[in-house]
Amino acid sequence: MTISTPLSPTERSTPGRTKHRAVFDRAALYDVLDTGLICHLGLVLDGSPVVLPTGYGRDGDTLYLHGSTGARSLRAAADGIDVCVTVTHLDGIVYARSLNHHSMNYRSAVVHGRARPVTERAEKLHGLRMVTEHLAPGSWDHARGVNAKEYAAVSVLALPLHEASVKVRAEGPNDDAEDIEANAVWAGVLPVRQVFGTPEPATDLPVPAHVTARAAQASTGPCSGSSR
C-alpha cells in the first residue's frame, strides 16, 4: 500500500467538533477501508436520507460498490447523485469516572462523492473482483465465474476517494482532573473486536486454504484473532 497524496477534506468532510481526532493521511484512509468488511452507504432518495449496509472493495483511489440492477438505492446512485460511504471499526468501550466522558474507541472513514456506474466490461469485472476479494479473499480464483446472465444482472459503481475524512480515538478515558484526584470511580477501556469463527461447510469438500487461513485468525489466542 502506497502513501500518496494527503486527504484534502472540504467543509463537509472536515470534522467540526473533535478536530484532534481527525487523521489526514491517505494511508490511514486505506487502512480503515481495507480492514472493514461492510460499509454504510448513504444517499438521498425523494429528499430523505437512506443508509444501507453493503459490501465494497478498493483499488487505489477507487472504491467499488456492487448490487443488483434492480436495487433502488444503486439505481439512484448510478444516475449520478451524491453518496456518502462510511466504514467504522468499534475498538472499545471507554468507561470514564464521569458519565460525561464515557466514550468509544473507534476508527472511521467517511467518503463523500459522486458514484459513477461502471459499464465497460473489463473495469466492471475488475470492480466485481475487488468487491469479491474484499469480502472473501481467494474466492475469485476458486469459485465458478460470472456468467452472462449474472453479469447483466449486477451493477457496479465506482466512487473516487477524493474527499474523505478519517477519525480515530484510541486512548483511555479523558476525565477531569478533579475526578481523577477523587479516585472514586473505576475507569478504563473494554476492548471490542470482530473475530471469525469456525467455518460451517455446506459441502463435503475439504475447506480450502483461503478459508482456513482466515478462520485460523480466530484461534491465535483467546479471541485475539481480529478480522482486521
Next chain:
Amino acid sequence: MTISTPLSPTERSTPGRTKHRAVFDRAALYDVLDTGLICHLGLVLDGSPVVLPTGYGRDGDTLYLHGSTGARSLRAAADGIDVCVTVTHLDGIVYARSLNHHSMNYRSAVVHGRARPVTERAEKLHGLRMVTEHLAPGSWDHARGVNAKEYAAVSVLALPLHEASVKVRAEGPNDDAEDIEANAVWAGVLPVRQVFGTPEPATDLPVPAHVTARAAQASTGPCSGSSR
C-alpha cells in the same frame, strides 16, 4: 420487552429487492437495536448525504441519540430534518460455489423519521441515561453524574420507531442446482462475531462487576462470547 404493533413500513422503508429477507415484527426491530453498539446516522446537509457513526439508546418506541451541542450533524437534526438510523450486525461471510451467490449473513434495522430535540429536563436526563446504559450498562449508577455545565453542553434527540424495516439473512449459500450437482467448489459460512476483550484499567480500583460481567462474555468459549 413487549411485542407491540407490527412495523408499518412505508415505500421508502420497504425493502425493494430482497423482500423475503424482510422481517415485519417489532420484536425483531428491538432485538437488532438492543444488541447493537453503534448506529450509522444519516442526514442531508447542504443537499448531500452524510453518514456518521454514533451511540444510541432505546426506550420502548423511542430511539435516543446524543451529542455535543456544537456538533453540526446534531444541530441540523435538532432543527427537525429527516434522519435515517441504521444498525447492522455482520454475522457471517457466505462462500458460495459461484461468485454470484457470495453473500453475507447479517441482521440490519433501518429507521426513518424526524428527530426532535429533547429539552425538558427529566426526559433529557432519561435520554442520556438510555444512551449511557446502552453503551455501558451499569455506568449510570456507578460514575459521577452529569453536572450543570455538562448538561448544558449536550444535545439529546428523540426519534420515534414508527417507520422501520428489519432484514435478516441467516443461512448457507443459495447456489444454483447445477453448481451444487457439480460439487466442484467448497461452499459454506465463515461466522463473524463481535466480542469483548479483557478490560484495560486506567485506575487501581477493582474492576466493578458491571464491567467484569460483560468482559466475561468473551471467555465462555473460544470466541463464543458475542457482544450480542
